[in-house]
Amino acid sequence: MTDGWDESAAAWIADMGEAGDYAREWVLDRPMLALCAGARRALDVGCGEGRFCRLLRARGTAATGIDPTAALLATARARDPEGDYRTGRAEALDFPDASFDRVISYLTLIDIPDLRGAVAEMARVLAPGGQLVIANLNPFLTAAAPEHRIRDASGAEHLRVDRYLEARAEWVGWRGIRIRNWHRPMQDYMAALLEQGLRLRHFAEPAPWGGDPERAARYRGAPWFHVMAWEKD
Ligand SMILES: C[S@@+](CC[C@H](N)C(=O)[O-])C[C@H]1O[C@@H](n2cnc3c(N)ncnc32)[C@H](O)[C@@H]1O
Incomplete structure (x- = not known):
């Protein structure tokens, strides 16, 4: 079954532009780049159209991006012909053990x-002392499907969290993009990471630090994302 990425690639590329969407530009890039500072060799798993690899390469990290979506990879290569996108x-993951420090x-x-299979692979290709750096949507959000959100009389949107403990795939759509996303409770992510013997070195729910004030207020109301760094012994 398709996950919607091939069909959504053009809309995704348009939506991201060169700088990324609000959340990337004003919430996540800054902490993610800080956690990758000084990396020599990095693998970006699910690199999409390559934006974060380009940011890393501009900072001196040899970044490789992998992604299953052909149209996204084509854009990554077109925007960065010297880059490594596979x-x-x-x-x-088609790399030897211990290939990357991030x-x-x-x-x-x-x-x-x-x-679990993906986290095992990410841990396998990390060198000892290297870190798996993750940005993820907070599970209370993925447990509140957009079509089930509630608007009150003032127009404010409220989440209706449902079946939080039940992992499941759900279709979500916005601005011409329609993809299948997984909801999993936080414990499933933590269990998959702990199972690999990784050690949690950093955890944050980053706040927006600029951009459109209305958007920032929305992202301050509740943390949409968390950022983590897990180290391999
Ligand atoms: C929400 S996008 C994020 C892209 C990019 N990392 C960014 O932040 O802009 C998710 C990406 O995961 C990719 N993807 C889907 N299934 C995947 C899989 N099994 N392994 C790796 N990447 C996958 C999609 O093609 C898409 O590029």
């Missing part, structure tokens, strides 16, 4: 069907 899936999952765990 077809691949998180669940079967492995990055930037809002991709929600897209990956086999979480």
Whole structure:
């Protein structure tokens, strides 16, 4: 079954532009780049159209991006012809053990069907002392499907969290994009990471630090994302 990424690629590329969407530009890039500072060799798992790899390469990190969606990879290569962008899936990484000092999952765990298999692969290709750097949607959000959100009389949107403990795939859509995302409770992510013997070195629910004030207020109301760094012994 398709996950919607091939069909949504053009709308995704348009939506991201060169700088990324609000959340990337004003919430997530800054902490994600800080966690990748000084990396020599990084793997961006689910690199999409390559934006974060380009940011890393501009900072001197040799970044490789993998992604299963051909149209996104084509854009990544067109925007960065010297870059290294390859077809691949998180669940079967085509790299030797201990190849990277950072492995990055930037809002991709929600897209990956086999979480435990993917995390095992990400841990395998990390060198000892290296870190798996993750940005993820907070599970209370993925448990509140957009079509079930409630608007009150003032127009304010409220989340209706439902079946939080039940992992499941659900279709979500916005601005011409329609993809299948996974909801999983936080404990499933933590269990998959702990199972690999990784150690949690950093955890944050980053606040917006600029951009359109209305958007920032929305992201301050509740943390949409968390950022983590897990180290391999
Ligand atoms: C929400 S996008 C994030 C893209 C990019 N990391 C970013 O933050 O802009 C999710 C990406 O995961 C990719 N993806 C879907 N299934 C995947 C899998 N099994 N393994 C790796 N990447 C996958 C999609 O093609 C898409 O590029």
